[in-house]
Amino acid sequence: MDRLRLSPSVRRALFTGLAALWMAGPARAEPPPAVALVVAVDVSQSVDEARFTLQMEGIAAALEDPGVIAAMTGRPGGTLFAMVTWADQAGLALNWQRIATRADALATAARVRATPRQSGEFTCLGQMFRTVAASVIPAMPLPAERIVVDVSGDGIDNCTDPDNLEAEQQTLLGTGATINGLPILVPGENDVVGAGAYRAPGYGLRATPLPQDRTDLAQWYRAHVVGGPGAFLLAAAGYGDFSKAIRRKFVIEVSDAARRMEGSPALDPR
Template structure:
């Protein structure tokens, strides 16, 4: 797996940050479904084709929970330019192990961490943060404060909301109101962790379409 080298904007179409929720509401089996589901979604033929169509995508992935608990899942930014690199990324995420399982849900801190990592990203034409979560923020500074404090200009933040742990309608509405940010931001809803893989696949396909950020907002359920 190759770390992303400095790149000109015309050489990178999207810097994409994937953020996985590992707060205490996520049990061990759900955590494994999330990691392995993301790995399989990245390797789905239609997703791989979207990744490798045209200029490359720079990818960063981390897990988040408490206010000081954001842990990278990959060795920094990875420039996805070929199938072997995408395969290495998918396997790395699928085989990763969570660092915490007892902490609250600090969405603001996760957003701040993502914005800081984007400062280190290659100079891509678009920048997107993708937050997966199954609960509302309950520790540390709020998402609103994160957006007013950290550099989110020209950054789109999408959400993959996982139902089951809380009232699904309330949870989706909270993410829509407090987390979605930037041009074309959208939300994908998974009924539960068993549905996570298909939801992640649908979300990645939408994010990878030109111009790398969807122009449609709102709650979407993946087909099937």
């Protein structure tokens, strides 16, 4: 039987197609992100325009920092990043972004910097826990090896019954997340917290008693916020220190340093 004769142009096209198929090889699964990081930012009544800007600028500057970029992009799957703002209610201010390259990090920083100011009256930490557990984590586009919720704020919860606050925290921890704390310590404002009783209207039928034990905000965050494998607390010495604190925190949270800290409940709060 005579061999099938093909024109030179057809042979070239056939060879090119076969070569492309060979070079592509078998389909490979996309590597999972090492960490899914939810940054939960307090925007309650105590956070004015200047403080809101300092927080957004601090997060954006951290995402542009070479050390943070190296940590977030150092593994093939990169890092998943989302931002939640919370006060009376919690909302997804920046949906999940995958940061696998420097360009991804810079683009995410620009989106953070462009976030319009959001505000509220009360500090409803339990509401934020519930939102992150019920809608933010389930919306992750890819599973991650670790889930970290990074909570920053300048006050204690003032609208959730204590038992309900613990239940909401445990529900969030039940998703497999680790909750880290970044209390913002403002001299003269939150040096002492937890004395007295306060009620945020619209959150249940009975008054919410605040803890009667006088304590400082860092200790309250240790007792009511942080939890999960490798959880830690790192405080900011005022809003002016927020950028430095969040940058350091990001590096720890997305690197192997957090894994080495399992069993240690907190860092030095200063």
